[in-house]
Amino acid sequence: MTLPTSGPLSLNDIRVELQQAQANSSLDALSNLAGFTNPDAVSEFYGYSYAAYNTFAINTTSYGEYIDACGLDASDNKTLYFSGSGGTAACPAQGVTLYTTSALTTAYNGGGFWWRSKQCNAAYNITSDGFIEAIEAC
Numbered sequence: 001m002t003l004p005t006s007g008p009l010s011l012n013d014i015r016v017e018l019q020q021a022q023a024n025s026s027l028d029a030l031s032n033l034a035g036f037t038n039p040d041a042v043s044e045f046y047g048y049s050y051a052a053y054n055t056f057a058i059n060t061t062s063y064g065e066y067i068d069a070c071g072l073d074a075s076d077n078k079t080l081y082f083s084g085s086g087g088t089a090a091c092p093a094q095g096v097t098l099y100t101t102s103a104l105t106t107a108y109n110g111g112g113f114w115w116r117s118k119q120c121n122a123a124y125n126i127t128s129d130g131f132i133e134a135i136e137a138c
Contacts, residue, residue, distance in 0.1 A: 054084030
């Protein structure tokens, strides 16, 4: 759900959008979670939509072996998405499915190859349906 762009807007509306418990309902806590800077204001939340995903970056060069992927010293140039919260950059765990869009509707076709993530300093074995089969630290 996206918060309204005008009209009444309560801390409870914001708390629900951010999927927070009642105990985490101060304006400061909610603003920090949304990534806003001080001074805090309810008006910052007009039109705000909480992301139900995290981002993950890899290099678009694939390898048959993890050791080869780990040997790549190039920047990440592909952003992928996985279920999470806040739209923040994170390192996914084994068993997570990766997607090409933030709507989490189109799985990333990893082809069963190894992909280097400089962001996470690891190589990820990703199946053709986006499933992370294995992770090796680089």
